[in-house]
């Protein structure tokens with residue numbers, strides 16, 4: 417146990433940032449700037465909630 421790949425993130429340990437919906441930016445409109453997302457710092461990714469970013473199921 418403990419070594420199963422997390423099916424939620426497929427073992428990447430990452431999930432799409434819900435604050436910016438994976439875009440990495442907030443505010444603005446499609447095709448127009450906006451600010452870098454403060455939650456994911458512009459990466460558009462967040463740690464997987466299910467495995468806490470480890471990529472493995474507990």
Ligand SMILES: [Zn+2]
Nearest residue numbers: 433436453456
């Ligand atoms: Zn974000």
Ligand SMILES: [Zn+2]
Nearest residue numbers: 422425464467
């Ligand atoms: Zn996961």
